[in-house]
Amino acid sequence: MLGVLExxxxxxxxxxxxxxxxxxxxxxxxxxxxxxATSRASRFIxxxxxxxxxxxxxxxxxxxxxxxxxxxxxxxxxFVAKTFERHLEILREKGAVLVENxxxxxxxxxxxxxxxxxxxxxxxxxxxxxxxxxxQLESSPVRSLADIIAxxxxxxxxxxxxxxxxxGFIKAEGMQGNEEEIKEIVKHLDELCKxxxxxxxxxxxLDAMVTPGTKAIPVMAIGGxxxxxxxxxxxxxxxxxxxxxxxxxGSEPKLIEMAYGFEQATMARKPPPV
Numbered sequence: 001m002l003g004v005l006e007x008x009x010x011x012x013x014x015x016x017x018x019x020x021x022x023x024x025x026x027x028x029x030x031x032x033x034x035x036x037a038t039s040r041a042s043r044f045i046x047x048x049x050x051x052x053x054x055x056x057x058x059x060x061x062x063x064x065x066x067x068x069x070x071x072x073x074x075x076x077x078x079f080v081a082k083t084f085e086r087h088l089e090i091l092r093e094k095g096a097v098l099v100e101n102x103x104x105x106x107x108x109x110x111x112x113x114x115x116x117x118x119x120x121x122x123x124x125x126x127x128x129x130x131x132x133x134x135x136q137l138e139s140s141p142v143r144s145l146a147d148i149i150a151x152x153x154x155x156x157x158x159x160x161x162x163x164x165x166x167x168g169f170i171k172a173e174g175m176q177g178n179e180e181e182i183k184e185i186v187k188h189l190d191e192l193c194k195x196x197x198x199x200x201x202x203x204x205x206l207d208a209m210v211t212p213g214t215k216a217i218p219v220m221a222i223g224g225x226x227x228x229x230x231x232x233x234x235x236x237x238x239x240x241x242x243x244x245x246x247x248x249x250g251s252e253p254k255l256i257e258m259a260y261g262f263e264q265a266t267m268a269r270k271p272p273p274v
Contacts, residue, residue: 012024012027015269016263016269017054017228017230017256017259017260017263018051018054018260020228021050021051021053021054021256021260022051024050024252025049025050025051028041028042028045028050029042029045030042044249044250044252046252046253050252050253050256053252053253053254053256053257053260054256054257054260055257055260055261056260056261056264056265057094057095057261058254058256058257058258058259058260058261059091059094059095059096059257059258059261059262059265060094060095060096060261061095061096061097062095062096062097062207062208062254062257062258063096063097063099063204063205063206063207063208064091064096064097064098064099064206064207064208064209064210064245064258065098065099065102065200065201065204065206065208065209065210066088066098066099066100066102066209066210067102067103067104067200067209067211067216068100069103069107070107070108070111070215071211071212071213071215071216072084072211072212074215075212078235079235079236080212080213080233080235080241081212083212083232083233083241084212084232084243087232087243087262087266088210090262090265090266091210091262093265094261094262094265096258099204099206102200102204103200104196104197104200104219105195105196105199105200106192106195106196107196107219109192110192110196110197110218110219110222111215111218111219113218116188116189116192116222117185117188117189118185118189118218118221118222120175120181120182120185121182121185121186121189123168123171123172123175124172124175124182126145126168126172127145127172127173127175130144130145130148130172131144131145134147145169145172145173146173148169149166149169149170149173152166152169189222189223190223192222193222193223193225196219197209197219197223197225198223198248201247201248202248206247207247207251207254207258208245208246208247208251208254208255208258209245209246209247210243210244210245210246211243211244211246212232212241212242212243212244213241213242213244214229214242214244216244216246217244219246220246223249224249225246225247225248225249226246226247226249226251226252226255227244227245227246227247227255228244228245228246228255228256228259229242229243229244229245230242230243230245230259230262230263230268231263231268231269232266232268233268234270240269243262245258245259245262
């Protein structure tokens with residue numbers, strides 16, 4: 001499925017930036033089962049791996065863009081927003097250069113999967129990929145997405161179908177796989193990326209963009225850009241939130257330096273009670 005692979009990303013969940021980097025060193029590289037995607041990504045892997053970029057002074061000299069609309073403005077002065085502002089001061093104290101008053105063009109469309117067409121591509125790709133995967137299994141009670149839907153319906157109590165539903169599966173199964181339509185949507189998503197995130201990064205000579213929480217992840221996903229979320233604190237209800245450092249393709253070394261530098265400066269993560 002042309003271009004669809006850009007929409008599916010692996011986000012390891014780890015305790016620390018170091019743990020995340022060690023995982024990245026293991027999983028990064030070519031995979032014959034996904035050769036097109038992994039061969040393109042492999043050209044960005046640095047000689048010596050990623051662990052060498054765990055630098056506590058990694059924020060020094062980095063140009064970091066602060067995109068407030070809609071990622072900060074939507075928080076309406078909440079505790080998370082105020083904590084984000086305090087963390088920006090820490091970035092400055094550690095030598096980062098913050099670039100303010102910048103925006104991503106067409107951000108409202110980028111963040112709306114129905115308007116951009118992202119949801120159509122995701123559903124079509126999911127159906128194609130899951131069917132292809134299931135066909136390769138030596139032994140399995142299901143061989144297609146249609147089989148999965150039927151299994152869930154026939155085992156509603158076991159699969160909690162009445163409670164959680166399977167609307168996503170059903171919508172994906174209903175995709176007819178119009179390849180030309182998918183190509184046009186992928187082309188449009190690529191244009192949104194180039195005229196939006198990439199243009200902002202290049203025109204402002206940024207090493208990264210920093211945003212609170214996870215609302216900027218769709219920007220990363222549709223363009224295949226790297227990002228790393230670092231624990232930044234806990235809201236009024238004790239729910240953890242993070243700072244997302246994201247950049248252009250191949251910027252993982254710089255992102256690791258910034259993420260590790262921020263983590264070591266704040267140590268915001270609290271181990272859960274045993």
